[in-house]
Amino acid sequence: MSSIAKEFGQLLRQKRKELGVSQDKLALMSDIDRSYVGRVERGEVNITLEKVYQFAKALNCDVRQLIP
Amino acid sequence: MSSIAKEFGQLLRQKRKELGVSQDKLALMSDIDRSYVGRVERGEVNITLEKVYQFAKALNCDVRQLIP
Numbered sequence: 232m233s234s235i236a237k238e239f240g241q242l243l244r245q246k247r248k249e250l251g252v253s254q255d256k257l258a259l260m261s262d263i264d265r266s267y268v269g270r271v272e273r274g275e276v277n278i279t280l281e282k283v284y285q286f287a288k289a290l291n292c293d294v295r296q297l298i299p
Numbered sequence: 300m301s302s303i304a305k306e307f308g309q310l311l312r313q314k315r316k317e318l319g320v321s322q323d324k325l326a327l328m329s330d331i332d333r334s335y336v337g338r339v340e341r342g343e344v345n346i347t348l349e350k351v352y353q354f355a356k357a358l359n360c361d362v363r364q365l366i367p
Contacts, residue, residue, distance in 0.1 A: 281301050
């Protein structure tokens, strides 16, 4: 998978941990499947811009903070 | 299709026109199919973050300029 997918996954994990949010909770808050959240964080998913927005909204952060 | 897809399409079109680049040329520069470029600009595609980077690279602009 691309470096962009990996970098995004790392940024998402970093932001999530900064906020003390578990993967389970992020999955719930973003209405995204828990295992998918794990795959995204490991950089295994070619994520869509829409999903980037879903995560940013769930973490209540500016989408640009998640953009590599 | 989502408003994000539409907003992204509009930003891409605006940036492309600012630079005086045709859809054909953008397709060539970004190695993306010409008809796909048209669909993206019309907001008909749930674009991936990777493709956003391909367009930003082709237009030689910061990816954040294309993020709604």
